[in-house]
Amino acid sequence: MTSRVTWEDLLKEYSEDGGPGQLWRLEVERICRYRIRQKQNLMLPAELFAFVDWDSEDLAQTVITERLLARGQAQYIVDTVDNIEYARKLISNEVAYTLEDRRVPNQVDNVWLNLEPKLKEAGWRNTTSGLGGGLEGEDAQVREIARKILNLKRLRNQGQQRLSPLFSGETLMGFAETIVRDHPGASAFVIQKALRTALSRISPRVSMEAVGSTQEEFGAVAGVGALQWADNLDASEGISEHARRIIEVLGAEGSEISFLIASGATQNEIAGVLGVSRPTAIKRIAQTQELLLEALNSLELGEEENLKILGEVFITLGVGITDGVLVK
Amino acid sequence: MKKNALYPNVAIGQIRKLDSIKGIASARLVAIAETDSSDATCLVFLLGNATDAATPRDIIIPKEITKLTYDLALMSDYLSRADQGRLVNNPVLSEVSKELIESVRSAVIESPFGALSIDQEKLAVSVGSYPAQKYDAVWNFRDSEAQNFALLTFTRNKTSIDFAFKLYQANYENLEAFCEPDVPIDAIRFRAFSKEKIEVAA
Numbered sequence: 465m466t467s468r469v470t471w472e473d474l475l476k477e478y479s480e481d482g483g484p485g486q487l488w489r490l491e492v493e494r495i496c497r498y499r500i501r502q503k504q505n506l507m508l509p510a511e512l513f514a515f516v517d518w519d520s521e522d523l524a525q526t527v528i529t530e531r532l533l534a535r536g537q538a539q540y541i542v543d544t545v546d547n548i549e550y551a552r553k554l555i556s557n558e559v560a561y562t563l564e565d566r567r568v569p570n571q572v573d574n575v576w577l578n579l580e581p582k583l584k585e586a587g588w589r590n591t592t593s594g595l596g597g598g599l600e601g602e603d604a605q606v607r608e609i610a611r612k613i614l615n616l617k618r619l620r621n622q623g624q625q626r627l628s629p630l631f632s633g634e635t636l637m638g639f640a641e642t643i644v645r646d647h648p649g650a651s652a653f654v655i656q657k658a659l660r661t662a663l664s665r666i667s668p669r670v671s672m673e674a675v676g677s678t679q680e681e682f683g684a685v686a687g688v689g690a691l692q693w694a695d696n697l698d699a700s701e702g703i704s705e706h707a708r709r710i711i712e713v714l715g716a717e718g719s720e721i722s723f724l725i726a727s728g729a730t731q732n733e734i735a736g737v738l739g740v741s742r743p744t745a746i747k748r749i750a751q752t753q754e755l756l757l758e759a760l761n762s763l764e765l766g767e768e769e770n771l772k773i774l775g776e777v778f779i780t781l782g783v784g785i786t787d788g789v790l791v792k
Numbered sequence: 793m794k795k796n797a798l799y800p801n802v803a804i805g806q807i808r809k810l811d812s813i814k815g816i817a818s819a820r821l822v823a824i825a826e827t828d829s830s831d832a833t834c835l836v837f838l839l840g841n842a843t844d845a846a847t848p849r850d851i852i853i854p855k856e857i858t859k860l861t862y863d864l865a866l867m868s869d870y871l872s873r874a875d876q877g878r879l880v881n882n883p884v885l886s887e888v889s890k891e892l893i894e895s896v897r898s899a900v901i902e903s904p905f906g907a908l909s910i911d912q913e914k915l916a917v918s919v920g921s922y923p924a925q926k927y928d929a930v931w932n933f934r935d936s937e938a939q940n941f942a943l944l945t946f947t948r949n950k951t952s953i954d955f956a957f958k959l960y961q962a963n964y965e966n967l968e969a970f971c972e973p974d975v976p977i978d979a980i981r982f983r984a985f986s987k988e989k990i991e992v993a994a
Binding site (some may be wrong): 535536537539540543544545547550554557561562612660661662663 | 809810811818819820841842848855860861862863876885907919922960
């Protein structure tokens with residue numbers, strides 16, 4: 465099925481219906497299908513994103529109601545966009561945000577889960593009563609706590625396959641003691657709000673589309689990778705299946721190594737993420753490259769197909785290819 | 793050029809769409825930071841909808857201020873020059889106060905690194921959060937936004953022939969503009985040539 469929906473079609477429907485209509489829904493659904501396939505390739509269950517199962521219609525409905533309508537993003541797209549490729553990129557980002565918003569736990573939850581026991585250990589008790597200063601007082605407290613969070617020393621990136629704890633146990637303990645000393649009345653709600661203020665909810669796994677690309681670059685992505693923005697998101701089913709098998713062969717560690725290499729990480733950084741010495745990391749990198757090559761050769765396809773599959777593998781892992789160059 | 797209440801002249805604080813350059817760069821919303829009638833250009837801040845991905849260098853302008861249906865992220869580090877001609881055919885979507893624009897401009901200079909220091913309460917805006925990780929997709933997104941913005945805008949060179957020609961075009965009917973001391977000699981030559989042609993034709 466080849467889609468020939470133009471930006472003018474979407475714009476016309478938007479102005480006639482006073483909002484996103486059937487054509488918009490179909491576009492969103494197509495992009496949702498692609499994103500879901502990526503998640504499935506990584507063997508991520510739908511429950512992780514608070515869905516019963518992976519259903520592109522459900523996800524599309526959530527994107528439309530929570531992002532395009534409730535947050536006015538459809539209007540932003542109408543106000544800014546002048547071609548279909550750019551519109552698709554923006555919608556794709558909305559799908560990524562929706563999934564990340566629903567992810568359980570997300571980055572903030574992750575830090576909170578580690579922080580809460582430390583707070584209790586330091587003598588903190590959750591209060592549900594007011595802060596005395598009303599909403600204004602609460603906001604001031606949130607900002608003050610957020611500043612303290614921003615000053616905490618962070619851990620190095622722990623890789624893209626899992627959420628990073630961000631802070632060491634020792635750092636969190638020190639922070640918990642600061643809270644008990646300086647903000648004894650701060651409730652869990654206030655501390656979580658401060659965490660949200662200080663930290664982006666976006667984890668390293670979320671792949672935002674580089675919406676700044678030119679139309680030629682969209683074409684390049686479509687040609688080398690499997691996004692197929694310029695034409696059809698559905699056409700890449702076979703490539704996606706091969707990519708899924710290769711990711712399976714690579715395993716969690718191999719995928720992690722592939723992602724880090726493609727992102728330009730140094731051997732030392734890879735060693736840090738894997739928790740091994742540099743010589744061991746070099747050995748594992750070589751093993752991963754060998755595995756990847758074997759997996760591709762076993763498909764017995766041409767160079768062009770192999771390149772497309774490799775592109776899909778990297779895109780699924782959160783890395784893209786533009787103009788033949790790997791981009792994170 | 794469209795001329796009605798929806799399409800007024802470019803003024804500081806306006807939020808408008810900066811037209812795309814076909815095959816080169818996509819359109820973006822911008823906030824006008826400074827206008828210059830001498831060559832019909834203006835300085836613009838890049839705006840975007842990625843408020844979830846905003847960093848401490850971005851100002852999140854809530855929809856309550858703009859009366860739009862969405863929040864906007866003003867990327868303070870992305871300030872560049874654009875031709876007014878690529879803005880005037882698009883309606884003014886909203887306006888922000890000159891005070892906000894000035895505050896952001898001075899904050900960027902005063903704090904070139906780290907979080908922007910502006911009076912968030914007084915201006916009723918907020919700044920973004922730090923991305924969580926080194927390999928966060930946010931960095932790549934910002935990189936692509938910067939590249940696109942660089943293609944949409946330009947750096948003015950007052951000694952270039954391009955500037956001289958723009959000044960001549962923008963002030964064709966305004967002879968006084970050519971009497972200023974810093975007017976490029978080329979602009980005066982363009983003006984002189986065109987006048988001769990008119991006289992010959994007459």
